[in-house]
Amino acid sequence: MTIRLDRRKFLMGSTALAAAAGIGIGPAMSQETRMRLLFWGGQARADRTYGVTDLYTSANPGVTFDGEFLAFTDYWPKLATQTAGGNSPDVIQMDYRYIVEYANRNAIAPLDEFVGNELNLDDFDADQLEGGKVGGKLYGISLGANSVALMVNQTAFDEAGMDIPNRDYSYADLPALAEEWNSKNKRPGMKFWSDYSGGEPGLDNWLRQRGKPLYTADGQLGFEAQDITDWFQMWADLRAAGVLVSPEDQALDATDAIENTMITLAKAPVTYANSNQLIAFQAVNPDTLTMINYPRAEPGSGGGHYRKPSMFFSLGAGSQHLAEGAKFIDFFIRDPEAGKILGVERGIPCSKAQREAIAPTLDPQSRIALDFVSNLGDLLGPLPPSPPAAAGEVGVAFKTKSQEVAFGQQSPQDAGPAFVQQATEILSRAAS
Amino acid sequence: MTARSMHETNRVSSAGRALTPSRWSRIWSRNSAGYLFLLPWFLGFFGLTLGPMVSSLFLSFTDFDLLTAANWVGLSNYERIFTNDPKFAASMRVTLFFVVFSVPLKLAFALGVALLLNRGMKGLGLYRAVFYLPSLLGASVAIAVLWRQLFAGDGVVNDALALVGIQGPAWISNPNYSLWTLVVLSIWQFGSPMIIFLAGLRQIPQDMYEAASLDGAGKWRQFWKITLPLLTPVVFFNFIIQTIEGFKSFTPAFIISGGTGNPINSTLFYTLYLYQEAFSFFRMGYASALAWILLAIVGFFTAFSFLTSKYWVHYDD
Numbered sequence: 001m002t003i004r005l006d007r008r009k010f011l012m013g014s015t016a017l018a019a020a021a022g023i024g025i026g027p028a029m030s031q032e033t034r035m036r037l038l039f040w041g042g043q044a045r046a047d048r049t050y051g052v053t054d055l056y057t058s059a060n061p062g063v064t065f066d067g068e069f070l071a072f073t074d075y076w077p078k079l080a081t082q083t084a085g086g087n088s089p090d091v092i093q094m095d096y097r098y099i100v101e102y103a104n105r106n107a108i109a110p111l112d113e114f115v116g117n118e119l120n121l122d123d124f125d126a127d128q129l130e131g132g133k134v135g136g137k138l139y140g141i142s143l144g145a146n147s148v149a150l151m152v153n154q155t156a157f158d159e160a161g162m163d164i165p166n167r168d169y170s171y172a173d174l175p176a177l178a179e180e181w182n183s184k185n186k187r188p189g190m191k192f193w194s195d196y197s198g199g200e201p202g203l204d205n206w207l208r209q210r211g212k213p214l215y216t217a218d219g220q221l222g223f224e225a226q227d228i229t230d231w232f233q234m235w236a237d238l239r240a241a242g243v244l245v246s247p248e249d250q251a252l253d254a255t256d257a258i259e260n261t262m263i264t265l266a267k268a269p270v271t272y273a274n275s276n277q278l279i280a281f282q283a284v285n286p287d288t289l290t291m292i293n294y295p296r297a298e299p300g301s302g303g304g305h306y307r308k309p310s311m312f313f314s315l316g317a318g319s320q321h322l323a324e325g326a327k328f329i330d331f332f333i334r335d336p337e338a339g340k341i342l343g344v345e346r347g348i349p350c351s352k353a354q355r356e357a358i359a360p361t362l363d364p365q366s367r368i369a370l371d372f373v374s375n376l377g378d379l380l381g382p383l384p385p386s387p388p389a390a391a392g393e394v395g396v397a398f399k400t401k402s403q404e405v406a407f408g409q410q411s412p413q414d415a416g417p418a419f420v421q422q423a424t425e426i427l428s429r430a431a432s
Numbered sequence: 433m434t435a436r437s438m439h440e441t442n443r444v445s446s447a448g449r450a451l452t453p454s455r456w457s458r459i460w461s462r463n464s465a466g467y468l469f470l471l472p473w474f475l476g477f478f479g480l481t482l483g484p485m486v487s488s489l490f491l492s493f494t495d496f497d498l499l500t501a502a503n504w505v506g507l508s509n510y511e512r513i514f515t516n517d518p519k520f521a522a523s524m525r526v527t528l529f530f531v532v533f534s535v536p537l538k539l540a541f542a543l544g545v546a547l548l549l550n551r552g553m554k555g556l557g558l559y560r561a562v563f564y565l566p567s568l569l570g571a572s573v574a575i576a577v578l579w580r581q582l583f584a585g586d587g588v589v590n591d592a593l594a595l596v597g598i599q600g601p602a603w604i605s606n607p608n609y610s611l612w613t614l615v616v617l618s619i620w621q622f623g624s625p626m627i628i629f630l631a632g633l634r635q636i637p638q639d640m641y642e643a644a645s646l647d648g649a650g651k652w653r654q655f656w657k658i659t660l661p662l663l664t665p666v667v668f669f670n671f672i673i674q675t676i677e678g679f680k681s682f683t684p685a686f687i688i689s690g691g692t693g694n695p696i697n698s699t700l701f702y703t704l705y706l707y708q709e710a711f712s713f714f715r716m717g718y719a720s721a722l723a724w725i726l727l728a729i730v731g732f733f734t735a736f737s738f739l740t741s742k743y744w745v746h747y748d749d
Contacts, residue, residue: 073691101499102499246602248601248695251606252584252604254691254694255691392713393713400692
């Protein structure tokens with residue numbers, strides 16, 4: 001049995017529970033292992049997740065799940081509040097950006113003692129396993145590998161009779177391609193490219209092709225003011241060449257919510273995103289979508305992409321059911337039937353056996369995602385160290401700075417040093 | 433509480449005598465029913481208002497981050513806010529701009545509509561209800577979402593402007609206009625000050641107008657010499673309430689900017705910045721300090737208004 005909670009049901013449920021307790025017929029909880037599962041995502045992810053918990057509970061009588069899911073931005077305040085209240089869930093969906101913070105504060109449990117027992121990781125991808133480690137200890141099990149990717153409106157390109165850029169295109173090619181697009185495009189008001197000058201993953205990808213990381217292993221900035229100036233200048237040139245959507249339109253996409261991206265608003269046929277999101281983007285786009293890699297920084301440069309653990313499962317440090325939790329994670333990542341329910345919605349499964357089991361069952365678009373991540377080739381570089389705790393705040397500041405440049409309030413020459421100073425201050429404040 | 437017991441309680445405390453246990457029990461036995469009925473309110477006040485306020489005051493001197501125990505940091509949160517926080521200054525500017533423009537415009541609009549409605553037209557009740565409606569919906573998420581749709585680049589507002597040949601900008605996502613859309617949203621919610629103005633207008637004695645028109649004063653002059661001066665207590669009340677509301681405004685900016693305060697921090701209301709510090713970056717201690725500063729600022733403005741009120745508010749008694 002799985003209990004699903006959204007806000008309304010929670011209200012009704014808790015009222016009913018209170019009423020039941022009041023008249024002395026409280027549910028018999030004593031002999032059951034009752035686990036709370038918290039994750040972010042939409043309804044599609046929830047359906048798949050609960051499909052797996054149902055499968056698990058039917059094979060393991062006596063175990064029940066209380067599942068709850070929220071949007072990504074609402075998720076972190078909720079998890080932090082529950083953790084602060086000593087009430088953290090048993091199974092926690094964890095992000096690469098937050099895992100260091102939660103591990104360092106002992107809010108999630110190390111999983112090493114379960115490896116080889118409840119958790120069998122023999123055929124698990126080594127790079128994905130490494131991504132879940134903090135200070136040499138395993139704190140999270142990757143639920144799927146993904147990579148940054150551009151969502152592309154195939155239908156709009158087909159209507160224009162134009163080829164989607166191949167994997168070797170670079171930022172330098174965009175003006176010529178945009179010119180072709182502007183002469184052939186059949187969609188009124190649709191510019192060629194999203195303005196991703198404020199997108200931290202885009203900057204990360206571009207810097208890596210220049211041989212620089214966004215953050216060093218000790219959590220410092222891996223780039224210099226000149227890099228940021230170059231980046232903003234490149235986008236300013238693209239803007240001047242009529243390649244990009246207007247800054248006003250781009251600013252509609254304030255939070256990377258899929259509904260407000262340029263591709264969904266039909267302002268551009270491309271949007272910067274992640275490979276596992278094709279399913280979610282397609283769900284709200286009437287046109288057929290596909291995906292390609294981010295542009296190369298220079299013709300021939302590579303190594304910008306990496307196979308990122310899209311998300312982890314971690315166990316709450318205060319959980320009473322750590323071993324059962326580890327067993328559930330094992331089921332989630334290795335069981336073939338579970339894999340068929342989950343598909344590639346959280347990324348490409350990291351267990352070889354599960355990956356092979358699901359491959360024949362995938363729909364065409366899931367297939368695209370699988371092939372994309374498998375065939376990155378020279379675009380692929382090593383996994384960068386997990387970002388420092390204040391990275392999220394730096395990302396917010398970067399977006400605001402990019403808008404200052406896009407709206408003409410600051411030149412790229414001034415914005416580079418200004419941003420580096422701002423980011424340095426944010427990092428040192430978080431470290432103190 | 434009966435009038436008699438209230439009187440006696442006042443007498444007891446004003447006499448300054450110590451309240452001995454027997455005295456307490458006497459008060460209790462007389463007023464127990466009243467206190468019992470007040471109990472839900474007491475629970476709410478102590479549990480949900482005073483308790484959190486006290487702990488927030490304590491937290492404002494710590495570095496509490498939700499996940500680890502709070503460390504006492506003395507005044508350093510306050511020190512940073514006043515000496516080294518550009519976002520504090522930016523959000524204060526945005527909030528002051530919002531208050532300075534939205535409050536007077538909203539009051540003027542509310543007064544204008546109240547004057548119209550006060551002319552005793554047919555179906556007054558209906559108009560009053562209709563004009564009040566936006567205030568009821570005011571702070572709701574749905575209205576903010578609607579506003580976002582209306583003022584988006586290809587929203588209804590620009591469609592209407594296109595009819596008269598004007599190509600409107602993307603109101604909500606252009607830093608030059610985004611704050612103005614929030615000001616307009618606030619003005620649109622003029623209902624509750626309007627109702628209060630209307631009640632105030634009803635209390636102005638008609639014979640004053642009759643006397644004035646016999647003396648040859650026109651409508652305009654009557655407004656400046658009779659209506660407005662006699663209405664100043666109501667204006668004052670509305671002004672205070674709306675100023676406090678203005679400083680506290682949060683939901684529209686949160687929804688319209690997706691919680692970011694962008695573009696370029698142009699809609700970064702003080703409360704939104706406070707929310708970001710607390711729930712995006714988990715600096716609960718710092719956010720608590722920001723909250724207390726907001727309370728102090730609102731308190732200052734209110735006290736200042738009260739101090740100046742004796743120069744411009746006319747009570748007829």
